[in-house]
Amino acid sequence: MSESLKIVGIAGSLRKQSYNRQLLKIAGELLPKEVEFVIADISAIPLFNEDLENDLPGPVVDLKQTVQSADAVLFATPEYNGSISGVLKNVIDWLTRPRGQSSVSGKPAGIIGGTTGMFGAVNAQMHLRHILSLLNMYVIPQPLVLVSQIQNKLDAQGHLTDATAQQFLQQHLDRLVQAAKRIKIEN
Numbered sequence: 556m557s558e559s560l561k562i563v564g565i566a567g568s569l570r571k572q573s574y575n576r577q578l579l580k581i582a583g584e585l586l587p588k589e590v591e592f593v594i595a596d597i598s599a600i601p602l603f604n605e606d607l608e609n610d611l612p613g614p615v616v617d618l619k620q621t622v623q624s625a626d627a628v629l630f631a632t633p634e635y636n637g638s639i640s641g642v643l644k645n646v647i648d649w650l651t652r653p654r655g656q657s658s659v660s661g662k663p664a665g666i667i668g669g670t671t672g673m674f675g676a677v678n679a680q681m682h683l684r685h686i687l688s689l690l691n692m693y694v695i696p697q698p699l700v701l702v703s704q705i706q707n708k709l710d711a712q713g714h715l716t717d718a719t720a721q722q723f724l725q726q727h728l729d730r731l732v733q734a735a736k737r738i739k740i741e742n
């Protein structure tokens with residue numbers, strides 16, 4: 556059996572200079588070479604509309620295919636008003652539809668996140684953990700990767716300058732890869 560793994564990264568922000576997308580890029584550099592890592596482009600995903608779920612919009616079809624073809628999903632979530640962004644919830648809603656055709660069920664999920672505030676998206680991450688568990692994803696339990704005041708922890712080249720955050724991120728990714736390998740073998 557092939558050992559190759561594919562992980563897709565989804566950042567819950569459309570901002571051009573999104574710190575959370577930058578976190579995904581850093582994660583891509585920390586993953587083992589044999590892991591194919593792609594960051595999903597969610598910029599063209601429309602607002603969810605149940606009327607369209609049996610004739611999915613093209614960008615949604617593409618996103619669902621990308622996620623379905625992956626062995627794990629790595630979510631990088633900002634925190635908006637104490638929860639995940641509407642953009643991220645919208646993407647998750649599309650990924651679970653139509654009923655019975657979830658693109659995420661059964662897959663391992665990593666959750667990381669950064670905010671400019673003091674608490675590193677902890678509320679958003681807890682909410683996301685709850686949502687993904689209900690969607691039958693295997694969420695990596697520890698370590699939490701809560702990058703607070705992230706604007707002070709990235710250098711001009713986009714590298715993390717905070718050694719603790721970097722260490723937790725590496726451990727989280729190692730566990731995501733382990734989980735993806737195990738679940739791939741079981742299936």
Ligand SMILES: Cc1cc2nc3c(=O)[nH]c(=O)nc-3n(C[C@H](O)[C@H](O)[C@H](O)COP(=O)(O)O)c2cc1C
Nearest residue numbers: 568570573574575576633634635636637670671672
């Ligand atoms: C609508 C809105 C609500 C926000 N609410 C929070 C919040 O509850 N807690 C927090 O730490 N930061 C909050 N922020 C600041 C974000 O952490 C910051 O904008 C961050 O850079 C967003 O992530 P991004 O860089 O990936 O776009 C909020 C930002 C916006 C635009």
